[in-house]
Amino acid sequence: MTHRDEGRTAVSGRRILLVDCDQFFVQCARIADPEGAGRHELLLVGGTASGRGVVTSASYATREYGVRSGMPTAHALRLCPAAHVVPVPRNICSRKSSEVREVLERFSPVVEPASIDEAYIDMSGTETLYRGESLHDTATRMQAAVRTGAGITVSIGGGSSRIVAKLAAGRAKPAGVMIVPPGAEIDFMLRFDLGDIPGVGPVFARELESFGLIRVEDVMRYERIALEQWLGRSRGDWLYRRARGMDGGQVQPEREAKSMSREETFAKDIDTDGALERELLELCVRLGGDVRRDGLRARTITVKIRDGDFRTRSAASTVKDGVETDRAIFDVACRLLGKLRGARRVPARLLGVAATNFTQGDTTQLAMFDEAAVESERDRRLTRAADAVRERFGWRAVRPGRLVDRPSRRPPAD
DNA sequence: TCTGGGGTCCTAGGACCC
DNA sequence: TCTGGGGTCCTAGGACCC
Numbered sequence: 001m002t003h004r005d006e007g008r009t010a011v012s013g014r015r016i017l018l019v020d021c022d023q024f025f026v027q028c029a030r031i032a033d034p035e036g037a038g039r040h041e042l043l044l045v046g047g048t049a050s051g052r053g054v055v056t057s058a059s060y061a062t063r064e065y066g067v068r069s070g071m072p073t074a075h076a077l078r079l080c081p082a083a084h085v086v087p088v089p090r091n092i093c094s095r096k097s098s099e100v101r102e103v104l105e106r107f108s109p110v111v112e113p114a115s116i117d118e119a120y121i122d123m124s125g126t127e128t129l130y131r132g133e134s135l136h137d138t139a140t141r142m143q144a145a146v147r148t149g150a151g152i153t154v155s156i157g158g159g160s161s162r163i164v165a166k167l168a169a170g171r172a173k174p175a176g177v178m179i180v181p182p183g184a185e186i187d188f189m190l191r192f193d194l195g196d197i198p199g200v201g202p203v204f205a206r207e208l209e210s211f212g213l214i215r216v217e218d219v220m221r222y223e224r225i226a227l228e229q230w231l232g233r234s235r236g237d238w239l240y241r242r243a244r245g246m247d248g249g250q251v252q253p254e255r256e257a258k259s260m261s262r263e264e265t266f267a268k269d270i271d272t273d274g275a276l277e278r279e280l281l282e283l284c285v286r287l288g289g290d291v292r293r294d295g296l297r298a299r300t301i302t303v304k305i306r307d308g309d310f311r312t313r314s315a316a317s318t319v320k321d322g323v324e325t326d327r328a329i330f331d332v333a334c335r336l337l338g339k340l341r342g343a344r345r346v347p348a349r350l351l352g353v354a355a356t357n358f359t360q361g362d363t364t365q366l367a368m369f370d371e372a373a374v375e376s377e378r379d380r381r382l383t384r385a386a387d388a389v390r391e392r393f394g395w396r397a398v399r400p401g402r403l404v405d406r407p408s409r410r411p412p413a414d
Numbered sequence: 415t416c417t418g419g420g421g422t423c424c425t426a427g428g429a430c431c432c
Numbered sequence: 433t434c435t436g437g438g439g440t441c442c443t444a445g446g447a448c449c450c
Contacts, residue, residue: 260420
């Protein structure tokens with residue numbers, strides 16, 4: 001069997017769709033403000049008052065000028081001076097994202113949100129339910145249902161694997177449906193550059209180019225073993241399979257979050273430790289709220305700092321029992337910030353804090369040793385009470401200010 | 415051009431244990 | 433005094449995605 005035949009016969013029989021919202025943040029901004037953003041054809045979403053932001057989403061009209069998402073807003077405005085810039089309407093975006101998902105779940109129980117604006121759906125096994133209806137027709141009905149139910153325009157791609165569905169959705173934009181039939185995966189893949197494959201970023205693409213590999217067809221010419229010799233076993237195998245539209249990935253509904261983070265780029269670089277600590281406290285309070293809302297406890301806290309020269313550094317610390325209270329998170333984070341600032345004390349552009357290594361928060365583990373008790377049950381009860389007050393009376397009802405200047409802090413553990 | 419904010423996954427080295 | 437191999441956990445950094 002040649003490598004080409006192997007690809008053709010590896011069709012899984014699965015029917016996977018990727019539903020991708022068209023210029024999602026632009027759509028949300030228009031829903032949020034029909035009289036303002038809604039009236040501007042040339043619309044950029046993202047960018048901050050400080051002028052330091054980047055474009056999160058650019059309307060199709062601005063893309064004619066060469067504007068792309070991820071581009072610094074200042075650059076985008078140079079390309080398209082008439083564009084109207086608005087901030088990301090976060091609340092509307094998460095609400096619309098949920099509404100889209102609710103509509104999709106009416107079509108199949110297996111829906112995996114891949115980001116705020118796209119979701120994979122496994123339609124395998126629904127053939128009986130949708131008796132006689134082609135996947136294309138089902139996807140078209142789905143598209144109409146999302147427009148009616150959530151007011152959002154989506155494009156849908158479909159095929160026997162996630163990667164084929166994803167690339168097909170890109171080809172279907174805007175507002176289209178494209179299904180790659182079983183057996184047609186390789187011919188479909190041959191249209192693409194390797195850099196179009198999800199997972200092949202600029203760095204990997206440059207490396208591949210150094211072997212003369214630019215388009216998918218370039219990879220098709222080689223046996224798996226050759227790719228593995230050039231790229232290493234795991235990456236060679238990965239590329240061999242992706243180029244053929246194959247991935248082993250299942251669509252997994254309800255994946256648990258593996259990390260949560262909050263970060264902020266300052267309008268102006270901050271160069272004093274005290275001011276950074278105050279920013280850190282705000283971030284920890286926001287993060288703590290997210291962690292508790294999901295009933296989790298984090299065993300590892302990571303602090304990230306981006307210096308004015310854009311050098312990014314991080315420090316992490318893992319505690320025996322997970323933490324969930326603002327105070328305990330801040331305690332750990334503060335130590336880490338001190339460590340980072342001690343190593344290099346220059347003006348900071350960004351500060352962030354992340355929680356990972358989650359444990360379920362509903363089981364109280366008794367600390368075996370005193371020093372392991374970073375956070376007491378009493379701390380947790382107080383924090384939950386404060387959450388309840390905020391729930392009723394608003395976020396500002398309980399101020400965290402006292403945490404900043406409390407008298408003593410634990411000495412560094414390391 | 416001057417670089418956001420939210421994530422996932424991978425790698426490599428060192429500590430530590432058996 | 434010099435010497436193992438394997439497994440797990442932790443930390444730091446980086447590529448990548450939307």
